[in-house]
Amino acid sequence: MYNRREFLGTGLAALGAASAATLVPGLLRATPAEAPRWLSAPRKLLILGGTGFVGPHDVREALERGHEVTIFNRGRSAPGMFGKDVEELAGDRANDLRALRGRKWDAVIDESASLASAPEWVKLSAETLRDAVDQYLFISTRSVYHDLSAVPMHSNAPVLTLENSPVPAGQPLSYGLAKAYAEKAAHAAMPGRVTVVRPGLIVGPEDDTDRFTYWPVRVARGGEMIAPGDGSDHVQIIDVRDLVKFCVTLCENRTFGVFNGIGPQGGMPFREFLSRVQKGVGGNPTYTWVDADFLREQGHNPYGRELPVFQVMRGRTAGFARFDLTPELKAGLTIRPMEETARDTLAWWKTLPAERQAGIKTGFRPEREAELLALWKTRKSR
Numbered sequence: 001m002y003n004r005r006e007f008l009g010t011g012l013a014a015l016g017a018a019s020a021a022t023l024v025p026g027l028l029r030a031t032p033a034e035a036p037r038w039l040s041a042p043r044k045l046l047i048l049g050g051t052g053f054v055g056p057h058d059v060r061e062a063l064e065r066g067h068e069v070t071i072f073n074r075g076r077s078a079p080g081m082f083g084k085d086v087e088e089l090a091g092d093r094a095n096d097l098r099a100l101r102g103r104k105w106d107a108v109i110d111e112s113a114s115l116a117s118a119p120e121w122v123k124l125s126a127e128t129l130r131d132a133v134d135q136y137l138f139i140s141t142r143s144v145y146h147d148l149s150a151v152p153m154h155s156n157a158p159v160l161t162l163e164n165s166p167v168p169a170g171q172p173l174s175y176g177l178a179k180a181y182a183e184k185a186a187h188a189a190m191p192g193r194v195t196v197v198r199p200g201l202i203v204g205p206e207d208d209t210d211r212f213t214y215w216p217v218r219v220a221r222g223g224e225m226i227a228p229g230d231g232s233d234h235v236q237i238i239d240v241r242d243l244v245k246f247c248v249t250l251c252e253n254r255t256f257g258v259f260n261g262i263g264p265q266g267g268m269p270f271r272e273f274l275s276r277v278q279k280g281v282g283g284n285p286t287y288t289w290v291d292a293d294f295l296r297e298q299g300h301n302p303y304g305r306e307l308p309v310f311q312v313m314r315g316r317t318a319g320f321a322r323f324d325l326t327p328e329l330k331a332g333l334t335i336r337p338m339e340e341t342a343r344d345t346l347a348w349w350k351t352l353p354a355e356r357q358a359g360i361k362t363g364f365r366p367e368r369e370a371e372l373l374a375l376w377k378t379r380k381s382r
């Protein structure tokens with residue numbers, strides 16, 4: 001894909017109209033409404049973060065679509081990562097935003113406030129930037145919801161507060177509470193100009209947590225494997241590349257409001273999830289569906305270390321992966337096939353050093369999986 005500046009600078013100016021039309025069919029005939037977004041809406045974007053996991057995907061997506069990108073971080077995780085393509089500003093979200101003063105951007109994407117201090121960090125940055133940006137896009141989380149028992153779920157469901165989820169004195173805010181109060185801080189500082197995106201598990205290449213990665217790796221290894229539940233529990237996650245596309249689109253279109261960042265629409269049953277992962281990565285596993293309550297009795301909770309991605313769709317989590325995403329799809333969310341996410345994640349995983357691959361952080365160790373399968377079969381035969 002062309003970078004907009006490259007294309008306009010060295011492309012259209014240098015090329016005759018006819019040859020440009022040949023290169024980009026429809027370009028010259030396109031009305032503004034039809035024109036590709038990366039040609040029609042160059043934006044100056046400030047990304048709070050820009051390194052870490054989501055950040056580089058965000059930066060690459062914005063650059064690819066022709067936007068001008070500035071990143072702000074402490075310069076610790078990956079200084080100079082993007083070379084001259086990106087302006088880097090150094091500071092600290094806790095107490096040093098001097099580098100942001102006296103500047104202007106069209107929109108800011110805040111993807112680095114994830115600690116218990118998130119409300120203070122967001123208050124500080126949104127107040128500092130309120131006259132410097134038109135739009136504040138805050139990457140929040142699905143963990144802000146107080147009650148996930150409704151089916152379907154929507155973004156207007158109640159979120160965590162100190163009243164519905166008190167925190168014992170002296171304890172830090174939980175992740176979900178901190179994000180919920182950070183959302184409020186953004187709205188308070190820039191009323192009507194905030195976009196909140198609440199992702200579920202963010203997955204894909206470069207995700208260092210291994211939470212989704214376990215499944216493509218395990219399926220590709222083959223043999224008999226534990227498939228949790230009965231196959232009917234749903235999954236809604238997001239490929240990091242789809243998340244950043246959605247965020248950049250929301251900035252290009254100046255779309256305000258609160259959106260979930262997950263897919264697919266309505267969720268995907270776990271049986272289909274595994275089957276799509278297998279289509280993406282190959283392998284010849286046999287799935288033994290093991291009851292979630294049995295696994296819990298054995299010390300393995302849904303969404304816990306050994307059972308990442310998997311959640312049971314009943315009781316308080318009945319709607320955990322049953323979101324109706326109609327508003328998100330209308331606002332530009334696109335979800336790539338699970339096969340592609342699984343294939344690309346495994347391809348990335350295989351580029352990691354052998355020691356890293358040997359130390360996958362989630363899922364069952366092979367011996368434990370075999371032990372549980374034997375126990376489950378004995379239980380069933382009683």
Ligand SMILES: NC(=O)c1ccc[n+]([C@@H]2O[C@H](COP(=O)([O-])OP(=O)(O)OC[C@H]3O[C@@H](n4cnc5c(N)ncnc54)[C@H](OP(=O)(O)O)[C@@H]3O)[C@@H](O)[C@H]2O)c1
Pocket residue numbers: 048049050051052053054055072073074075076077078091092093094110111112113114139140141142198199200201202203
């Ligand atoms: N991973 C998931 O499944 C998931 C799910 C839902 C929501 N989210 C949200 O998605 C967002 C992105 O996640 P992530 O894992 O990529 O990001 P992250 O680890 O929360 O943030 C990393 C970025 O923050 C910068 N940073 C850290 N401390 C800083 C400070 N004191 N001042 C300035 N910059 C600082 C880092 O650069 P330096 O170290 O150089 O400062 C880096 O650029 C987060 O807000 C997270 O809560 C994640």
